[in-house]
Amino acid sequence: MNAPLNRPARTGEFLYSPMFPLGPSETPWKRLDVGGVATIEAAGRRVLTIAPEALTELAFQAFHDTSHLLRPGHLRQLRAILDDAEASENDRYVALEFLKNANIAAGGILPMCQDTGTAIVFGKKGSRVWVEGNEEEALARGVFRTFTETNLRYSQMAPLTMFDEVNTGNNLPVQFDIMAAPGDDHADEFHLMFVAKGGGSANKTFLFQETRAILNPERLYQFIETKMKTLGTSACPPYHLAIVIGGTSAEATLKTVKLASTRWLDALPTQGSAAGHAFRDLEAEMRVLEISRRLGIGAQFGGKYFCHDVRVIRLPRHGASLPVGIGVSCSADRQILAKITPEGVFLEQLETDPAKYLPETTDEHLGGETVAIDLTRPMDEIRATLSQYPVKTRVMLTGPMVVARDIAHAKIKERLDRGEPMPEYLRNHPVYYAGPAKTPAGYATGSFGPTTAGRMDSYVDQFQAAGGSFVMLAKGNRSRAVREACRKYRGFYLASIGGPAARLAKDCIRKVEVLEYPELGMEAVWRIEVENFPAFIVIDDKGNDFYDGLE
Numbered sequence: 096m097n098a099p100l101n102r103p104a105r106t107g108e109f110l111y112s113p114m115f116p117l118g119p120s121e122t123p124w125k126r127l128d129v130g131g132v133a134t135i136e137a138a139g140r141r142v143l144t145i146a147p148e149a150l151t152e153l154a155f156q157a158f159h160d161t162s163h164l165l166r167p168g169h170l171r172q173l174r175a176i177l178d179d180a181e182a183s184e185n186d187r188y189v190a191l192e193f194l195k196n197a198n199i200a201a202g203g204i205l206p207m208c209q210d211t212g213t214a215i216v217f218g219k220k221g222s223r224v225w226v227e228g229n230e231e232e233a234l235a236r237g238v239f240r241t242f243t244e245t246n247l248r249y250s251q252m253a254p255l256t257m258f259d260e261v262n263t264g265n266n267l268p269v270q271f272d273i274m275a276a277p278g279d280d281h282a283d284e285f286h287l288m289f290v291a292k293g294g295g296s297a298n299k300t301f302l303f304q305e306t307r308a309i310l311n312p313e314r315l316y317q318f319i320e321t322k323m324k325t326l327g328t329s330a331c332p333p334y335h336l337a338i339v340i341g342g343t344s345a346e347a348t349l350k351t352v353k354l355a356s357t358r359w360l361d362a363l364p365t366q367g368s369a370a371g372h373a374f375r376d377l378e379a380e381m382r383v384l385e386i387s388r389r390l391g392i393g394a395q396f397g398g399k400y401f402c403h404d405v406r407v408i409r410l411p412r413h414g415a416s417l418p419v420g421i422g423v424s425c426s427a428d429r430q431i432l433a434k435i436t437p438e439g440v441f442l443e444q445l446e447t448d449p450a451k452y453l454p455e456t457t458d459e460h461l462g463g464e465t466v467a468i469d470l471t472r473p474m475d476e477i478r479a480t481l482s483q484y485p486v487k488t489r490v491m492l493t494g495p496m497v498v499a500r501d502i503a504h505a506k507i508k509e510r511l512d513r514g515e516p517m518p519e520y521l522r523n524h525p526v527y528y529a530g531p532a533k534t535p536a537g538y539a540t541g542s543f544g545p546t547t548a549g550r551m552d553s554y555v556d557q558f559q560a561a562g563g564s565f566v567m568l569a570k571g572n573r574s575r576a577v578r579e580a581c582r583k584y585r586g587f588y589l590a591s592i593g594g595p596a597a598r599l600a601k602d603c604i605r606k607v608e609v610l611e612y613p614e615l616g617m618e619a620v621w622r623i624e625v626e627n628f629p630a631f632i633v634i635d636d637k638g639n640d641f642y643d644g645l646e
Contacts, residue, residue, distance in 0.1 A: 110369055110370040110371075111370060112368065112370035112371065112372040113277060113278075113372065114343075114371075114372055114373055114410075114411075115360060115363060115372070115373050116363065116364060116372050116373075117360070117362040117363060118362035118363075118364075119362065120362065120432075122432050122443050123443065123444040124434070124441040124442070124443065124444060125441065125442055125443075125444045126438075126439050126440070126441055127152070127153065127156060127439070127440045127441065127442055129149050129152045129153060129439070129440040130146075130148075130149065131145060131146030131147075131148050131149035132144070132145055132146070132149055132435060132437075132439060132440060134283070134437045137223075140223055140282075141223065141283050141437065142223045142224070142225055142283060143221070143223060143224045143225070143283040143284065143285070143435070143436070143437055144225045144226075144227065145224065145225070145226045145227065145230075145285065145435055146227050147226070147227055147228045147229070147230070147232070147233035147236075148233070149435065149440055150226070150230055150233035150234050150237065151233050151234070151236045151237040151240070152237065152440075153234075153237065153287075153433055153435070153440055153442065154216070154233075154234045154235075154236070154237025154238050154240075154241070154289065155237040155238075155240045155241050156237075156442060157237075157287075157289035157431050157433055157442060158214060158237070158238055158241040158242070158247075158289055158291060159203075159241050159245060160431055160442065160445055161289060161290075161291055161429045161430060161431040161445070162200075162206040162207065162211055162241070162245070162247060162291060162429065163200045163201055163202070163203050163206060163207060164200070164201055164445035164446055164447060164449075165197055165207070165428055165445060165446055165449065166428065166443075166445055166446065167445075167446045169335075169403070169428045170194070170197060170446055170449050170452045171452065172333070172403040172404070173190045173193050173194050173197075173333075173452065174190075174194065174452040174454070176189075176190035176333070176394065176400050177190050177191060177194075177454050178454075179399070181399055182398060182399055182400060183393055183397055183398030183399060184398075185393060185394065185395070185396040185397050185398050185487070185489075185631075186393050186394045186397075186398035186399055186400045188396075188489070188629075189333075189393075189394035189395050189396065189400075189592055189594075190333075190394060190400070191453075191454075192592050192594075192595045192598060192629065193426055193592075193594055193595055194449065194452055194453050195453070195595065195598045195602075196594065196595030196596070196597050196598035197446075197449040197452075198449050198450045198453065199597040199598050199601050199602075200542075200597040201446075201447060201448070201449050201450075204246060204535045204538070205246065205532075205535065205538070205541065205542045205596075205597035205600055205601060206245075206246060206247055206248075206532055206541075206542050206596070206597065207427050207429075207542070207594075207596065207597055208293060208426075208427035208429075208542060208544055208594065208596045208597075209248060209529065209530065209531055209532045209541065209542040209543050209544045209596040209600075210248065210250060210293040210294055210295060210427070210544075210546070210596075211242070211247040211248045211250065211266070211291060211293075211532060211542075212250065212290075212291035212292050212293045212294075212427075212429060213250065213251065213266075213270060213291070213292050213293075213294075213297070214238040214242075214266060214267075214269045214270070214289070214290075214291060215269070215270045215271075215272070215289070215290040215291075215292055216231075216234050216238075216269055216270070216271050216272070216273065216287060216288075216289055216290075217272045217273070217287065217288045217290065217354070217359070218271075218272070218273040218274070218285065218286060218287040218288070219273075219274055219275070219276035219285075219286045219287075220273060220274070220275060220276060220285050220286075221275075221276050221281050221282040221283055221284050221285065222275065222276070222279075222282045223282040223283045224282075224283060224284070224285045224435075226285075230273065231269070231271050231273070234269065234271070235267060235268070235269045238266065238267065238269050239265050239266075239267055242265055242266035242267075243265055246532055246533045246534070246535045246541050246542070247266065247532060247533065248266075248530070248531075248532040248533065248541070248542075248617060249262055249263065249264055249265060249266045249616070249617075250262075250266060250294065251263045251265075251266050251267060251268065262616060272350070273287075283436070283437060284434060284435065284436045285434065285435040285436075286432075286433075286434045287432070287433040287434065287435075288357065288359060288430055288431070288432050288433070289430065289431050289433065290353075290357060290429065290430045291427075291429040291430075292353075292429075293425065293427055293429075294547075295329055295330045295331060295425060295546070295547050295570075295571075295593070296330040296331070296422075296423050296424060296425035296427075298329075298330070298547070299326050299327075299329070299330040299422065299423050300349065300352060300353070300420070300421070300422035300423075301322065301325075301420070301421045301422070302345055302348065302349055302418060302419070302420055303322070303418070303419045303420075303421075304345070304416070304417075304418055304419075305318070305417045305418070305419050306417055307414075307417055309417070309419075310340075310417070315340075316382060316383070316386065318419075319338060319383055319386065319421075320386050320390075322421055323336070323383075323386065323387060323390065323401075323421075324390060324392075326421070326423065327392075327571055327572040327642065328392060328395045328396075328570065328571050328572060328590075328593065328642070329547040329548065329549060329570055329571025329572065329593065330423055330425045330547075330571075330593070331395070331425040331426040331427065331570065331593030331594040332392070332393075332394055332395055332400070332401050332402065332423075332425070332426070332593075333394050333400045333401060333402055333403045333426065334401065334402045334403065334423040334424065334425060335356055335358070335402070335403055335404055335406070335423060335424040335428060336356075336383070336387065336402045336404070336405045336406070336421070336422075336423055337352045337353075337355035337356040337405075337406045337408070337420075337421070337422050337423065337424075338352075338355075338379075338383065338405065338406070338407045338408070338419070338420070338421050339351045339352050339355060339407075339408045339409075339410060339418075339419065339420040339421075340407070340408070340409050340410065340417075340419055341409055341410035341411060341412040341417060341418065341419075342410045342411075342412060342416075342418045342420070343410070343411060343412065343413070344418075345418050347410065348410065348418040348419070348420040349420050349422070351373065351408055351410060351420065352420040352421065352422040353422060355406040355408050355422075356406070356422050356423060356424040357424060357430040358406070358430075359430075360373070360375070360406070360408060361375075361406070363375045363408065365377050367409060371411040372411075373408055373409065373410050373411075374408070374409055375406065375407065375408055375409075376407045376408070376409055379407040380404075380405045380406060380407045381405075383405045383407060384402060384404065384405045387401045387402040387405065388400070388401070388402075392642075395570075395590070395592060395593060395631075396487060396590070396631045396633075396641070397487060397641070425593075425594070426593065426594035427594060431443045431445060464488065464489065465489045465490065465491055466480075466484055466488055466489070466490045466491070467490070467491050467493065468480060468481065468490050468491065468492050468493070468494075469493060469494055470492055470493060470494025470495055470496060470524065470525060470625070471493075471494040471495065472494075473523075474522065474523055474524070474565055474566070477525070477566060478565060478566065478585055478586075478587065478636065481566070481587050481589075481632060481635070481636070482585075482635065482636050482637075484632060484635075485632070485635070485639070486632050486633060486634065486635055486639045486640065486641045487631060487632065487633075487641050488631065488632045489629065489630075489631055490589065490629075490630050490631070490632065491627045491628065491629060491630075492525070492568075492589075492625055492627075492628040492629075492630060493625060493626050493627060493628070494624070494625065495524050495622060495623070495624055495625075496524055496525045496526070496527045496568065496622075496623050496625055496628075497520045497521060497524045497525070497526050497527065497610065497620060497621070497622055497623075498526070498527045498528075498529050498530075498531075498620065498621035498622070498623055499521070499526055499527075499528070499620045499621075500528050500529060500530050500546055500550075500551070500618060501550055501551070501618065502612075502615055502618040503611075503612060503615065503618060503619065503620045504551050504554045504558075506612065507521070507554075507558070508554055508557065508558075511557060511558075511561055516561070517558065517561040517562050517563040518563070518611070520610055520611075520620070520622065521558065521563030521564055522562050522563050524622075525565075525566035525567065525568055525589075526563075526564050526566070526567055526568070527545065527568045527569070527591075527623070528545060528546050528547075528548055528550075528551055528567070528568065528569035529543055529544065529545050529546055529569070530546060530617035530618055531543045531600075531607065531617055531621070532596070532617075534607070538600065538601075539600070539604055539605055539606055539607055540600050540604050540607045540623070541600060542596035542597045542599075542600050543596055543599055543600045543604055543607075543623075544570075544591070544593065544594060544595060544596030544599055545568065545569045545570040545590075545591040545593060546569060546570070547569065547570060547571045548567065548569035548570060548571050548572075548573050548577075548588065548590070549571055549572070549573060549574065551567075551569070552573055552574045552576060552577050553576075555567070555576065555577045555580045555581075555586070556576060556579075556580040556583075559580050559581075559583075559584035559586050560580075560584065564586070565584065565585070565586045565587065566586065566587045566589065567586070567587070567588045567589065568588075568589045568590075568591055568630055569588075569590065569591065570590055570591055570592070570593035571590070571593065572633075572640075572642035573588055573633075573634060573640070573642075577634060578634055578638050578640045578643070579638065581634050581635065581636055581638060582636065582637060582638030585636040586634075586636060587632065587634060587635055587636060588633050588634035589630040589631065589632055589633060590630060590631050590633040591628070591629065591630045591631075592629060592630075599628065602627075603625050603626055603627060603628040603629075604623055604624070604625055604628075605623075605624045605625065605626055606623065606624040607621055607622075607623050607624075608621065608622050608623075609621055609622075610622045
């Protein structure tokens with residue numbers, strides 16, 4: 096940068112800094128056996144040439160790895176929860192489930208989460224990099240291969256009209272953000288990041304249009320604490336929380352939130368200058384982390400570990416604007432770095448042996464009462480058993496459940512609106528809000544974790560009044576209307592741990608069959624048989640709610 100820190104610019108003085116001046120990376124790399132990369136001489140300079148096949152293979156391997164493997168740092172943070180004497184029993188229980196899930200997913204068959212995400216490719220291409228043909232098409236072919244050739248889920252909906260949609264059947268399209276990299280230091284290199292962003296965590300990205308008035312410590316941290324509570328647990332904490340203060344546009348603020356949540360911006364400077372570049376505020380990060388630990392939400396069901404860590408980034412802004420962005424990377428912390436250089440094609444080395452982070456403990460060492468619930472009993476008996484225990488009680492479910500999510504609920508509502516009765520399967524069984532990934536050969540199911548409960552909130556009162564949905568199972572907090580319906584109709588909402596979809600598929604789900612609407616694919620109504628399926632009582636038949644006060 097051309098000016099000392101903290102010195103105001105003189106009138107007419109040219110000060111330049113890149114908006115995001117990153118320091119050196121400590122990324123561990125592995126070299127891929129991929130051809131199609133060469134160098135040529137042009138105008139006396141070395142130019143990197145990349146064949147489209149190299150990009151396709153890189154994208155294929157990147158999205159496969161990040162669907163099954165995690166960064167060592169993330170796994171160390173999970174283990175640290177188990178080793179922290181101040182962690183709650185529920186914190187430790189959730190952390191152990193995540194480590195078990197990581198161990199299963201690392202086998203490369205079951206993805207770590209049933210929501211295998213939207214494919215996002217972020218890149219910076221040096222000025223002396225030539226890609227033959229259409230680089231976006233080449234990368235999209237790699238994404239297509241990963242999702243169609245492995246056990247991932249198709250989640251992308253193509254609009255046919257304003258109101259009609261169809262699943263694309265291959266998880267395309269890809270979101271591309273590829274830009275030119277300034278400077279000459281890495282002009283013959285192509286740096287990329289591949290992100291699989293699930294809908295649950297994407298839905299917890301927020302923009303707030305504020306003013307200069309919040310730029311004092313008391314007001315700013317009060318604002319952040321209030322907004323943190325609204326994140327809730329539906330995006331599967333513990334979170335990597337990103338907060339961005341300022342921005343030259345709303346779009347720049349939110350893009351910075353996403354990049355900060357992936358740790359792409361960790362090597363930013365830690366103080367600002369008159370040149371107007373971004374910087375990390377380490378003191379603010381520690382203060383926000385402490386606030387998160389005092390909230391009491393914890394790793395989904397009470398405790399200290401609502402967040403693994405926090406990134407707070409300050410950006411320049413227009414004097415009349417102060418955008419503030421907040422977002423998270425969830426327990427499916429899926430991003431992977433890549434680079435193509437004259438030396439070859441490289442991919443970030445993720446952890447292939449997460450078992451080494453598992454402790455020598457069992458569930459019994461974690462403490463807390465666990466109640467076995469027999470789902471083969473009549474619904475009135477199931478509810479009578481649950482009614483004996485307070486919210487936050489850990490339960491283990493064994494027996495049949497029905498699986499139904501957004502589209503199935505909408506179709507059942509249409510039937511009720513026409514005067515038809517509630518389907519017997521919703522009268523007789525708990526309903527699990529979920530949608531499976533593809534089933535690998537030899538398995539009962541693909542990864543099969545819970546989806547966000549709040550999307551079904553508007554149906555609960557009508558469904559319970561019609562004699563169904565008395566016991567619901569999903570993830571995250573719910574609205575006041577759901578609490579009131581459960582109090583009025585003696586219903587229950589149980590929350591499953593959001594995140595360990597591979598672990599649930601392998602260890603807890605024994606049988607899966609379609610009951611209705613097979614044409615909906617993963618949105619069909621399913622009947623499943625479960626064994627020792629873990630959950631917590633969150634809302635009871637008296638209207639008590641573990642998350643009360645977080646709205």
